[in-house]
Amino acid sequence: AQSVTQPDIHITVSEGASLELRCNYSYGATPYLFWYVQSPGQGLQLLLKYFSGDTLVQGIKGFEAEFKRSQSSFNLRKPSVHWSDAAEYFCAVGSMIKAAGNKLTFGGGTRVLVKP
Amino acid sequence: GAGVSQTPSNKVTEKGKYVELRCDPISGHTALYWYRQSLGQGPEFLIYFQGTGAADDSGLPNDRFFAVRPEGSVSTLKIQRTERGDSAVYLCASSRGTGGDGEQYFGPGTRLTVT
Structure with a gap:
């Protein structure tokens, strides 16, 4: 069964500093990988996704993520954090079996706090 | 265009009721x-x-939960004999197709509180 681990429950970062959120997954084949952001009172918004090809993926809001098969990781990064990046971030792995659609398995989330 | 919408945004019900x-x-x-998102956790797939x-209902926790989509558009999640443990945010998402690369667009969720 697929699973996703986000080791950091909370991260506090200063505005303007860099941010890296860790994600490790367990899946029997090449996974579809996603990062979502959830702001208070908002729905989940897709930041970026990886399916194949270049292992460094660019997303919205200045985020990027790198797929490392050898480490089963898909870490999210941003070079310079803005106060508006304070939110909860979820890593997810999607099933590749067509009959199962695109069932997502989410990690537990990492809450990011941004200090002025 | 319009995104995914969910109603109600909040629902408070008594234990044992139907929602x-x-x-x-x-x-x-x-x-x-x-999907269902309990406090402090990531969303969990239901159906x-x-x-x-319903192509995959493996995430429904028990037979008190049921969902329908009779005309292929609007869907209703039904919970019978609610329990306090059912309290969570219930999220709905839609996508264009079945491919693994189909982006899912999420609604704002319904917060269910069972007292």
């Missing part, structure tokens, strides 16, 4: 998903519809 949660997907999206049929 219905509604999801309006993005027009033209054939795939629809329900997936492709058109009118």
